[in-house]
Amino acid sequence: MEEISVITAVHHPLRRRIYDYLLLYGTSQVTAIARALDSQVGSVSHHLRMLERAGIVERAEDPTGDRRTSWWALARRGLSWSVEDFADPPADALLAREAQRQGIRMQIERLQRWHRRRGDPAVAAYDASNTETTAWASPDELRDLSDRVVALIREWQSSIDLGDGQQRMPVFFFAHAFPTEP
Template sequence: MEDISVITAITHPLRRRIVDRLLLHGATQVGVLARALDAQVGSISHHLRMLQKAGVVEQVDSPDGDRRASWWQLARRSFSWSSADFESPADSLIAREAQRANVRNQLDRLQRWYRVSAQSDVEGFSTDTLAWATSEELNELQHRLTSLLDEWKAGIDRTDGEERLPVYFFAHGFPTEV
């Protein structure tokens, strides 16, 4: 179960973009983050401190040993929660709102993709299915998908000289009516 402070920290739109950027690019200098995210250095520094307080990011040494530059990396790479995890009605509400914000983020990304996909040389994909499952079987599916994605990402050799684009993948599994 995630601590509510982690959920609150990563739900903020700019902090979510910081987390995504660090996930893709690894340790990054504050100024580079600010330019990439079209934000002020002071704003990025503030949000990095909020993420650090929640244990999401950590400050690291500059690769070139320059102590004047502030470098940051993710302290962890995945987050998972359910509003049912929280006994406090206030925390449960925060967790539900964070889930809604996450779904909006996912759908916004998908809509942006469909707006530009006709001009792209790279095809995305869509998949869905219906099946019968217990709560335990649905939980097992989540763990298997997470393991598969981790294995897939670990198998990508970013040193082979091939040009790669950032890829966003999301899937949902939930009880439904037909």
């Protein structure tokens, strides 16, 4: 189970963007992160330290040996958690629900941005997927489904050869599985 400090740390809007940037680009200099995210270096440095305290990022060696700049890398890839993990104490449950709401808002906003860009020639070759289904499952079977999806995504990520010369864009995948009614 994740610590509530990890969940709340990564679900701040700028910290989530920093986390995603490091997922995509790997070890990076703080000024490069700030420039890419159109943010102030001081603000990005502050949020990197917050992520560091939560164990999400870590300081990295400066590959140039200069040591005058701050370099950062992910300390872990991916988070998997449920609001139900934080039923007690009530303060943690409140924080977990707010982190969940923030995460869902971010997911929907990204999906809406994609739909607004669909006519853009830069993304025209990408056909966004939409996968959904309804089935019967016990709580254990639903956890098993989640574990399998995460394993499949990680296997797929590791199978991509970023050095093969193909042009790529960042893609975002999200899925929710939950009890429902027809």
